[in-house]
Amino acid sequence: MPKDGGIGASTLRREDIRFLTGKGRYTADINLRGQAFACFLRSDVAHGRIRSIDTSAAEAMPGVLAVMTGADFTEVGGNPTGWLVQSRDGATMKEPKRPVLAHGKVRHVGDAYALVVAETYAQAKDACEAIVAEIEELPAIVDMAAAVADTTNRVHDECADNVVFDWGWIEENRAAVEAAFDAAPHVTTLELVNNRLSPNAMEPRASIGDFDSGTGDYKLYTTSQNPHLTRLLISAFVMGIPENKLTVIAPDVGGGFGSKIYHYGEEAAVLAASKRLDRPVKWVCDRSEAFLSDAHGRDHVTKIQLATDTEGNFLALRTETLANMGAYLSNFATCTPTFLHGTLMAGPYKTPHVYVNVKAVMTNTVPVDAYRGAGRPEATYSLERVIDKAADELGIDKWEIRRRNFINPDQFPYQTPVGLVYDTGNYHATMDKLRELSDIAGFEARAAESAAKGKLRGFGLSTWIEACGIAPSNLVGVLGCRVGLFDAATIRVNATGNISVLVGAHSHGQGHETVFAQLISEKLGVPAASVEIVHGDTSKIPFGMGTYGSRSLAVCGSAMMKAADKIIDKGKKIAAHMLEAAEGDIEFNDGSFSVAGTDKQKSFAEIAFSAYVPHNYPLETLEPGLEETAFYDPANFTYPAGAYGCEVEVDPETGAVDIVRFTCADDFGNVINPMIVAGQVHGGVAQGIGQALLEGVVYNEDGQLLTGSYMDYAMPRADDLPNIDVDHSCVTPCTHNPLGAKGCGEAGAIGTPPAVVNAVIDALRRGGHGQVTHIDMPLTPSRVWHAIHG
Amino acid sequence: MKVTMTVNGKAMSAETEGRTLLSSFLREGLGLTGTHVGCDTTQCGACTVHVDGQPVKSCTVLAQDVAGKTVTTIEGMANPDGSLSVIQQAFQDNHGLQCGFCTPGMVMASAALLAENPHPTEDEVRHHLKGNICRCTGYHNIVKAVMSASGATSQKLAAE
Amino acid sequence: MHDFELVKPASVAEAVAALAAEGAQALSGGQTLLPSMKQRLAAPDRLVSLLDIPEMRGVCHGDRGLAVGGATPHAVVAREAAARYPALAALAGQIGDPAVRSRGTIGGSLANNDPAACYPAAALASGATIVTDRREIAADDYFQGLFTTALDEGEIITTVHFPIPERACYMKFEQPASRFALVGVFVAKYADGVRVAVTGAGEDGVFRWTDAEDALTADFRPEALQGLVVDADGLIGDLHGTPAYRANLIAVLTKRAVAAA
Incomplete structure (x- = not known):
């Protein structure tokens, strides 16, 4: 049994109290004395040349304080790309500039090209309407295949064929893959679309810039998953504000899912406006604006081919993907379809030869970047769909074809053909667990019940693996990453023994304030209630890289463990002095320092007090105080994996798909708080079901967004979703971090879409519609009905 | 125009324009920022409050239109001694919230359901909550929380 | 704003x-x-x-059927029409979500005449009479196309009279995002015949499916609709459904409505 409040306990979340009583403090809830309000004017055409912008009428409007355009930001740098990807031919990728406000051209509907600051938001919005811009409309580049084919119409002049890079992974594998395909007895081919999604964290983005003309200090309150990264980007690339003159505060943040990793132009704009006006400037995004400006996710068009022998053994795999970048390269846009996608294309399988080709394409659409799972859902979807298709073609059971090709538990560490070394795993175990939980034996009876109601029942299976705990710096550096991906924690033991833990990770729903306190409580033997977790303010916390890629526990949690080890080491030195014993004889257990083999001991609180009131203290050899910082840079990614099962009922008359059962069997390594892990899986599954059945960003040929609000972008609602059975009892602990933890945040979003689509295809096949071998997501009723009826 | 209404049991006033929405009146006029605004098409439900006991989306109600009426927000849901009410406690006990942004609206919508239908089925809970969008929880634990609160409705659901 | x-x-x-x-x-x-x-x-x-005008609120029963005040919220209709006209009450109880139903009114819905709104189907299928501050308008004359009605500028719907059918049912297939009707079919059987009104599908808004009405007037069973197809011409096509798909839904939902009525 886990200790109350320690590792393994489903401790209730402390942060809930403020959220349940309306005391959360999100960026939009913050009001600074004297603040003015900003409103952005956004392009209503997808592609156009800005001929002129006349702001004079707007400037004369009531309450207007300033109007800024792209011309005001030509001195500052552009928002950079975090990863440099090399093309197959060795050429460095194209890196078109991304300005704070569009200048010269507008490149997507929603591209901000002017900013009004006024006394009230309504005045700022009124004045935006009074700006007269002459924009010469250019043909919109929307479809990726057309973008690549047309070299005359360019989103950016420096991208001749609108291609940023043409990446081969791994280029040296190519010949062997081709040879394996040439010799293969069976080849399964599937062309599919991984639909574009809008992340839709429920809290819209918001930023407040606050310049202090007395000190020259800037403060930015913003909706960020990683305040230090935002500070670094603004300081080093965009505005040149020295880092020690800029504080970034990400207070309570209402969800991120990737979309709040990135630095956005609005953040720089409110800082600049605040400096110009010497007043705080606040901007809060509308949902409609969010659809037009938050980075979107996914949007791949892929052809995947799987070569097998007649027994279903995988011989080789190859894919060709067009990955949409949108109109500008968002911070991690280039990393997602490459190092988070191509490197995962082996999945949990021992396919000997794999080759991935990705072309990144610029279009006149909202920039695309990492969204929950980022690259790994795309890889998993392609792979798990083509495997199901191969199984159907070969007449092999879907469980069996996977079992036959899994990496065996005794093969770890396992070097895949696409660059990664999986440290540990047991894919047979999670799939067996799923089978056990899914009541496969009862399926035929359930199918018969469905048939009696005129419904078609199907079961879909997917297995998944991801690389998360995004790191290590030296590896990602070789792959083109421009930042380090460590994390950091400071443990400050206060004089009276309570503890402040200052962490680089940021919590925006993950429950760090509770889970991290559980870790420290267990490690230092102190009550969790005496541990406070501090995050989100660069003026307080050490330089950490924030929260994304299911990394908080594996990376930041490990940093906390290292810092705690330092605290214990120092505590032992203090205890040795106080107890007049040799340091080597001091043991630390359950919050107390004792001399081995004696009953002499000092409590954690006594040691802390002594560190700050060092009257009886080895001052000549030891500094006072009890505060330690650790930076942790892991040796490898972590590799959680699992198996998902989805049971659906399809109404063949309407095409409606009802998910009647959904089961997850995951291996997340060691779990700290099972309640929170289950919650993370539920949320990921919901987003996966959203992608599979409901969600999709749609542009028309003019680049107008047709899904610009919840009227047309279908968010999963309570009545769309089933209960979700979650299991994480299969555990192969991560071998290289001190917690043995792997990460659970993205699992659901990765494993779910193929399970759902496989289930629908299975239902149709069983119902006599075997001609339907694929339907592109989202599987709307209309699409399913047309697949059945033509 | 100055508008007065009874908010969480107290008469409260703030200046308004014709276009001032109830959500703005609460957030900016009264500083009650627990009511959140997550969309502009009356769908996400983060801004749900009760007007004369009925759930409404406060981003789609004019403040002047509810002058003189009785409004309950998330800030008014705890017990008089400050402890969590049954429905709030059920959300914590069942991990029915993650980022917390949709939570005030979820709690208000759930409380309205239980006031009208103290023992809903799970299906009824899911249908009732379809006007409240949560991106974090997949609703699983929210539904669980409401079901669990319904088992305890002999107690008062909220201090309203 | x-x-x-x-x-x-x-x-x-x-x-x-x-x-x-x-x-x-x-x-x-x-x-x-x-x-x-x-x-x-x-x-x-x-x-x-119009919300605080007492004479425009509430549901009552009289010789002209059910009289619903123009400013009556959906939630009230869902509750108060349940005994006399359950299909109408069920329709009201499916509009939007509970918070929307607390505020939204029948008069507002009919005056706006959104092509995917629910109430127009009920009014047209019931042969309702729309009473305004100045006249009475038969439902058949009232709906005049997308967001267009017979109302004059400044004219207010004060009451809607619904003759009560012998049997009726509204089947709504929700557009997954907005939760408006992707297609909604209201079937109402009166002593003098059956009326079938379709919302969500027509490029000109709500309309009557007269072929189905004739078939059902002769034989009020789902089987009577066998072989009847809806022409996809003039139906809405958008990212949620093609005209052909909507045509199919009309037939399917009508059949189901008859079975459930």
Whole structure:
């Protein structure tokens, strides 16, 4: 049994109290004395040349304080790309500039090209309407295949064929893959679309810039998953504000899912406006604006081919993907379809030869970047769909074809053909667990019940693996990453023994304030209630890289463990002095320092007090105080994996798909708080079901967004979703971090879409519609009905 | 125009324009920022409050239109001694919230359901909550929380 | 939104007077009007709130069937029409979500005549009479196309009379995002015949499916619809469904409505 409040306990979340009583403090809830309000004017055409912008009428409007355009930001740098990807031919990728406000051209509907600051938001919005811009409309580049084919119409002049890079992974594998395909007895081919999604964290983005003309200090309150990264980007690339003159505060943040990793132009704009006006400037995004400006996710068009022998053994795999970048390269846009996608294309399988080709394409659409799972859902979807298709073609059971090709538990560490070394795993175990939980034996009876109601029942299976705990710096550096991906924690033991833990990770729903306190409580033997977790303010916390890629526990949690080890080491030195014993004889257990083999001991609180009131203290050899910082840079990614099962009922008359059962069997390594892990899986599954059945960003040929609000972008609602059975009892602990933890945040979003689509295809096949071998997501009723009826 | 209404049991006033929405009146006029605004098409439900006991989306109600009426927000849901009410406690006990942004609206919508239908089925809970969008929880634990609160409705659901 | 003056009359007469001003517009529950004003698609100078006019609220039963006050919220209709006209109550209880149903009203819905709204189907299938501050309009004359009705400028729906059918059912297939009707079919069987009204599908808004009405008047069973197909011409095609798909849904939902009526 886990200790109350320690590792393994489903401790209730402390942060809930403020959220349940309306005391959360999100960026939009913050009001600074004297603040003015900003409103952005956004392009209503997808592609156009800005001929002129006349702001004079707007400037004369009531309450207007300033109007800024792209011309005001030509001195500052552009928002950079975090990863440099090399093309197959060795050429460095194209890196078109991304300005704070569009200048010269507008490149997507929603591209901000002017900013009004006024006394009230309504005045700022009124004045935006009074700006007269002459924009010469250019043909919109929307479809990726057309973008690549047309070299005359360019989103950016420096991208001749609108291609940023043409990446081969791994280029040296190519010949062997081709040879394996040439010799293969069976080849399964599937062309599919991984639909574009809008992340839709429920809290819209918001930023407040606050310049202090007395000190020259800037403060930015913003909706960020990683305040230090935002500070670094603004300081080093965009505005040149020295880092020690800029504080970034990400207070309570209402969800991120990737979309709040990135630095956005609005953040720089409110800082600049605040400096110009010497007043705080606040901007809060509308949902409609969010659809037009938050980075979107996914949007791949892929052809995947799987070569097998007649027994279903995988011989080789190859894919060709067009990955949409949108109109500008968002911070991690280039990393997602490459190092988070191509490197995962082996999945949990021992396919000997794999080759991935990705072309990144610029279009006149909202920039695309990492969204929950980022690259790994795309890889998993392609792979798990083509495997199901191969199984159907070969007449092999879907469980069996996977079992036959899994990496065996005794093969770890396992070097895949696409660059990664999986440290540990047991894919047979999670799939067996799923089978056990899914009541496969009862399926035929359930199918018969469905048939009696005129419904078609199907079961879909997917297995998944991801690389998360995004790191290590030296590896990602070789792959083109421009930042380090460590994390950091400071443990400050206060004089009276309570503890402040200052962490680089940021919590925006993950429950760090509770889970991290559980870790420290267990490690230092102190009550969790005496541990406070501090995050989100660069003026307080050490330089950490924030929260994304299911990394908080594996990376930041490990940093906390290292810092705690330092605290214990120092505590032992203090205890040795106080107890007049040799340091080597001091043991630390359950919050107390004792001399081995004696009953002499000092409590954690006594040691802390002594560190700050060092009257009886080895001052000549030891500094006072009890505060330690650790930076942790892991040796490898972590590799959680699992198996998902989805049971659906399809109404063949309407095409409606009802998910009647959904089961997850995951291996997340060691779990700290099972309640929170289950919650993370539920949320990921919901987003996966959203992608599979409901969600999709749609542009028309003019680049107008047709899904610009919840009227047309279908968010999963309570009545769309089933209960979700979650299991994480299969555990192969991560071998290289001190917690043995792997990460659970993205699992659901990765494993779910193929399970759902496989289930629908299975239902149709069983119902006599075997001609339907694929339907592109989202599987709307209309699409399913047309697949059945033509 | 100055508008007065009874908010969480107290008469409260703030200046308004014709276009001032109830959500703005609460957030900016009264500083009650627990009511959140997550969309502009009356769908996400983060801004749900009760007007004369009925759930409404406060981003789609004019403040002047509810002058003189009785409004309950998330800030008014705890017990008089400050402890969590049954429905709030059920959300914590069942991990029915993650980022917390949709939570005030979820709690208000759930409380309205239980006031009208103290023992809903799970299906009824899911249908009732379809006007409240949560991106974090997949609703699983929210539904669980409401079901669990319904088992305890002999107690008062909220201090309203 | 742009600013405006809000006027809150206490009677229909006061409301009519207030609406006579230039740029004035009636505000009922506001669940459609206010969002469109936020998008700055509408910018009235004056809004005349109809919600606090007692004579326009409530549901009562009389010799003309069920009389529903124009400013009666959906939630009230769902509750108070349940005994006399359960299909109408069920329709009201499916509009939007509970918070929308607290505010949105039947008069607002019918005056707006959104092509995917539910109430137009009920009114047309029931052969309802729309009573305004100045006249009575038969449902068959009232709906005149997308967001277009027989109402004059400043005219207010005060009451809607629904003759009560022998059997009726509304089947709604929700558009997954908006939860409006992707297609909704209201079937109502009266002593003198069956009426079938379809919402969500027609490019010109709500319409009657007369072939189905004839077949069902002769034989009120799902089987009577066998072989009847809806022409996809003139049906809405959008990212949620093609015209052919909507045509199919009309047939399927009509059959199901008859079975459930």
